[in-house]
Amino acid sequence: MDFEWSDDQRNLYQACAAFARAQLNDDVVGRDRRHDFSRHAWEMCAKFGIQGLPVPAEFGGGDADPVTLAICLEALGYGCKDGGLLFSLGAHLWSAVTPLWRFGTVEQKQRWLPGLCDGSLIGVGAMTEPGTGSDAFAMTTSARLDGDHYVLHGGKTFITNAPVADLFLVFATTAATTTVVGGLGCFVVERGTPGLTIGKPFRKMGLHTSPMSEIFLDNCVVDADQMLGSPGAGMAIFNTSMDWERSFILAPAVGTMQRHFEQAVAYAKDRHQFGQPIGSYQAISHRIVNMRLRLDAARLLLYRAAEAKARGRSTRIESSAAKLFISEALVASSHDLLHIHGAYGYMEESGIERELRDAIASTFYSGTSDIQRNIIASRLGL
Numbered sequence: 001m002d003f004e005w006s007d008d009q010r011n012l013y014q015a016c017a018a019f020a021r022a023q024l025n026d027d028v029v030g031r032d033r034r035h036d037f038s039r040h041a042w043e044m045c046a047k048f049g050i051q052g053l054p055v056p057a058e059f060g061g062g063d064a065d066p067v068t069l070a071i072c073l074e075a076l077g078y079g080c081k082d083g084g085l086l087f088s089l090g091a092h093l094w095s096a097v098t099p100l101w102r103f104g105t106v107e108q109k110q111r112w113l114p115g116l117c118d119g120s121l122i123g124v125g126a127m128t129e130p131g132t133g134s135d136a137f138a139m140t141t142s143a144r145l146d147g148d149h150y151v152l153h154g155g156k157t158f159i160t161n162a163p164v165a166d167l168f169l170v171f172a173t174t175a176a177t178t179t180v181v182g183g184l185g186c187f188v189v190e191r192g193t194p195g196l197t198i199g200k201p202f203r204k205m206g207l208h209t210s211p212m213s214e215i216f217l218d219n220c221v222v223d224a225d226q227m228l229g230s231p232g233a234g235m236a237i238f239n240t241s242m243d244w245e246r247s248f249i250l251a252p253a254v255g256t257m258q259r260h261f262e263q264a265v266a267y268a269k270d271r272h273q274f275g276q277p278i279g280s281y282q283a284i285s286h287r288i289v290n291m292r293l294r295l296d297a298a299r300l301l302l303y304r305a306a307e308a309k310a311r312g313r314s315t316r317i318e319s320s321a322a323k324l325f326i327s328e329a330l331v332a333s334s335h336d337l338l339h340i341h342g343a344y345g346y347m348e349e350s351g352i353e354r355e356l357r358d359a360i361a362s363t364f365y366s367g368t369s370d371i372q373r374n375i376i377a378s379r380l381g382l
């Protein structure tokens, strides 16, 4: 087992981090205050190749293997302080790009992947409904086959990117019964399709720069060739995409925690109270050691999941463990950073309180921490 990165991997990390630091941090505090998604930053990321990282080059992507992918995303989170942008990129990559890349026909990939990779299209997955969060497969949104098209009816909520998205991967029951096993479909619905309405943007606790709203489907008609896979493939599509999502959605968080750790060490050496640097007090130094331990463990879990993906192994435990641990570590790291900075950390201008608000969402999206524990427990036969 080799824990050292090659020179190429180190250079890639440095290049991604330098790009993110230079191009993505413009007025993050102001944009957070205004709940402002930056289309400019989105386009800069696309130009750099982020939105298409795992996609084969023939469809406009970067052909990155899973470990390279993790390195790029970790570096992005190290350089970029806009947690909302990082999350919108993740939602696009894992709930729109990935299902199309893994399950689309050649025609579907040719039709949508180049735009999703070059940033001209923004995508997202729509699974959650007002009555179904963790119990996602209990959904009521339906898709009825009518000749050569499907008629979608229902609604989805908490849909990231919805206010700005061009493509929605909507999950709906295709079976006459509500038993979704073998009766769940996944449909690519384009913005502007009659019957699709986008709700007003939600105001939320954090991730202000990542827009979110409901979507409503009122007899929304899509061609049958806008369904991914077969009529009953929805559950496999969702589970496979979730496996990728849980492995990588928090890769940027590892970079963010590295930045937190470095910031904490620097502040603890610089800030003096009672005639000494606060880092000389064990209450502070031990807190920083805990930040470092969580960072190291988070990084190991991320690359274990990436390595398992690279080997094509089933990664259910690895991906849930990465998602669970990194999300909770990110919350703890943000809180530690706030604590070490005292009142200054509590001020908006420090950017630290925003990082804590942004972090808390990570224990809900892509399946809550409780659900990740349930998944791991069930894999253990419990």
Ligand SMILES: Cc1cc2nc3c(=O)[nH]c(=O)nc-3n(C[C@H](O)[C@H](O)[C@H](O)COP(=O)(O)OP(=O)(O)OC[C@H]3O[C@@H](n4cnc5c(N)ncnc54)[C@H](O)[C@@H]3O)c2cc1C
Pocket: 091, 124, 125, 126, 127, 128, 132, 133, 134, 135, 157, 158, 159, 160, 161, 207, 361, 364, 365, 366, 367, 368, 369, 370, 371, 374
């Ligand atoms: C920032 C953000 C972005 C999101 N983006 C999207 C998106 O783009 N697309 C999309 O479809 N959805 C999205 N979601 C929704 C997300 O998937 C759901 O929030 C998540 O699945 C949990 O559902 P819920 O919030 O309704 O909580 P509920 O399922 O109602 O759970 C409430 C509480 O009960 C616990 N609980 C529920 N069931 C169990 C159980 N069996 N065992 C133990 N505890 C349990 C939960 O852990 C939680 O603490 C987003 C959510 C957030 C916060």
